[in-house]
Amino acid sequence: MNLTTNSTKGIKRKKKKTSNFPNVQSVEHSLKKLDYIADKTLSTTLFLSSQLQKPLFLEGEAGVGKTELAKVLAASLDTELIRLQCYEGLDSNSALYEWNYAKQLLHIKMEEGQENSSSQKVERDIFSQDYLIERPLLRALIKSKEKPVVLLIDEIDRSDEEFEAFLLEILSDFQITIPEMGTIKAENKPLVILTSNRTREIHDALKRRCLYLWVDYPSFDKEVEIISTKVPEISTSLAEQITRFMGQARQMDFYKRPGVAETLDWAQALLALEKTQLDEIAVTETIGCILKYQDDIKRINEEEGGLERMVSLSQSSSDS
């Protein structure tokens, strides 16, 4: 299959060398080198995203490693990571660029005293690169000139709809027009990763421009592997016990179910306390690592058989 029209809008796109990944396996491999365990679905989608130059939209519970992926991706491609943290009220001035008004004003004041200054000169001066504050999106375009950077637009669900609409424009053209300076276009498209914790639905129009991936909690084997990679000092049996315990905990009716980040924190905490086995005391002492709501902690204690049962379950299966 070879299709020539390859853009969504039907415009022919020039073939540019952007990705360092020759195939899916290499994605998986290079992520693993940086201690990120990716499954087939994730690495395939990541590979496609870099091949198609389409942004990748990652959705999933908090703490499953969405942001981490962008960091690791940047490191594995040996390129810069530019991060835009979204929040409600985020506007184009703080996402794109802004003029340094104070500096401009000072310059104008300084020029006032000079005899040979003209208004054209002043204008030329103050609307130049020196007076421009680059915000993440503009910086990503400029930095991508030599080598595509990784642009992480984190927690897009926290921003509001106005910003989404604005992002739509940037993500489809990868160019920014500054009225005073002209249009800046990315020579290479940055690799864009958007993440969302799903506190609200993102507009379809934006999602449709991206490859969509739901990041789930890792499987048992994968999680054990993650612990052993990230906390190498830990024994395999403890890692398995932790994972098994977390697996049970995620089945429970918690208000905030613990993610992978919590698993790793916990593993580190247990290691610091020099525990070699999960027991009731160890769990009770460190429960704050995995459960962050008082209600949830209460619930786990009230659970039938309580901690005792969960602990013994996570141990007994490791013996057999």
Next chain:
Amino acid sequence: MPVIKPVITGSLKKRRIRIPGKGFRGEVVGFCRVLRRSGMKITSGHIIDLFRSLDNLDITSIEDVYIASKSNLIASQDESAIFEAIFRQYWFDEKGNSNSDAESAEVDSQFEDEGEGDSGEGSSQGEEGDAEAEGQSNENPGLPQEDDSEEGGEPGEAGEEDDGIASYSPSETLSNKDFSSLEINQIAQLRRLIAQLIPKLATKISRRRKPDMRASEVDMRRSVKKSVRTGGEVLQLYRKKRKVQKTQIILICDVSGSMDSYSQFLIQFLYSLQSEIKSLRTFVFSTRLSDATPYLRHKDVNQALKRLALEVHDWSGGTQIGNCLKTFNFEYGRTILNSRTIAIIISDGWDRGDTDLLSEEMDRLRKKCHKLIWLNPLLGSPGYRPIDRGMRTALPYCDEFMSAHNLDSLIVMTNKIAQI
């Protein structure tokens, strides 16, 4: 659990697509069409991108095809279940039988059985004729949403009856009519009225600012920028104020048996609300809670209702408000509720569940949202007192308790919310 496990990976690994090469592209396009018919928004741009993706992958591996098409075609985890069911039906239903009640679960088990046995047989490539015939039957997979001729007829018939009603202002007669006695033909009028009400609904102060010279806050950015015109001298101070924004509303609607007489109206109401307020999330429950939002987003109301009815298995069943609220709190509450959300529960409060649970969950819900409003259609009927067990338990947690039995009461409610 809100997480739908991707059943298709793993067990499918060894299977091969029946016809790689000739006709494969057609099959992919056919597949996209089926998805589109089921309500997913798929443009030719997506299909082109899907082909570009497949160019880069091994198309003889069903897993690759699955991953590529899923990441390209779905826009939300909500669509994942529909996608998976259709994917399985399209690529794996070997008998070509497309039973209209082939629910995903059924296909699921059927597939699981086959997966073990004939993983080797899958690579038979010679049966092109066979496969082509199948390709055609796939064009018409008999998805449950297919035929809407029946539904289409009803409004027309009803429209004739409408002429018989002689009234000066139809909206006026409508507005105090009890919904339980509402004729189907009047629903269109009702929707128009609702559409007029909506803009009034619910506003909040945004974090964004907009220019307003009468406001008190100084807009430095604009003031300085404009001062460049006057050589850097700030002659005029520009001001800004906070914008006003629509509030986020969550609807949790009872569709159990006791609400039956109102449900005809209710679903229409939910549908119109959903199409007017994009950010609205709608949930329906009787014994089990389901997120109706993706279904109500369907462009055609009849299609939307059909799909919703399929999803809600126990429509008109019993009620377990406490349990359903619990599902809501745990699966959705944490992520979609915030201090500005207005949660509206529409229910008659007839509950057969555990009252302790109900009060616990009402409390939790109350704490997480800005206002909690309970609409009870029974409140309109003369002599009604909220004395039944469920309603009595829930009442202390509600900020507002209003009736919703006719349009007048809805107008009152709308104004109330607008003031919050």
